[in-house]
Amino acid sequence: xxxxxxxxxxxxxxxxxxxxxxxxxxxxxxxxxxxxxxxxxxxxxxxxxxxxxxxxxxxxxxxxxxxxxxxxxxxxxxxxxxxxxxxxxxxxxxxxxxxxxxxxxxxxxxxxxxxxxxxxxxxxxxxxxx
Numbered sequence: 001x002x003x004x005x006x007x008x009x010x011x012x013x014x015x016x017x018x019x020x021x022x023x024x025x026x027x028x029x030x031x032x033x034x035x036x037x038x039x040x041x042x043x044x045x046x047x048x049x050x051x052x053x054x055x056x057x058x059x060x061x062x063x064x065x066x067x068x069x070x071x072x073x074x075x076x077x078x079x080x081x082x083x084x085x086x087x088x089x090x091x092x093x094x095x096x097x098x099x100x101x102x103x104x105x106x107x108x109x110x111x112x113x114x115x116x117x118x119x120x121x122x123x124x125x126x127x128x129x130x
Contacts, residue, residue, distance in 0.1 A: 005124020
């Protein structure tokens, strides 16, 4: 299981962005994060064109499917969506990894029991000035 954003495990933060200009302000080789929406399609296109690793926050199944097809390396989901997203990822052999957005350590065991690819604790996303 991938564990990101926990004090015990050193990991680079993900950087939340709202527009392509925000990407310029992130460290090189970082992973940018944005919410899935039709308005953010340009962000995924920009990331693909510039070889920037990115993660998409998904809140519905449709967003999970599109996030994988758009080339996201990670798909971040809440507890409600994560089990279904992981099932889809396993069934369709997604390139993207499913990450449970977690607020406490108890979520680790829950995610492990369900075979979720990884967990991203809230401290793992740098929201900067957003």
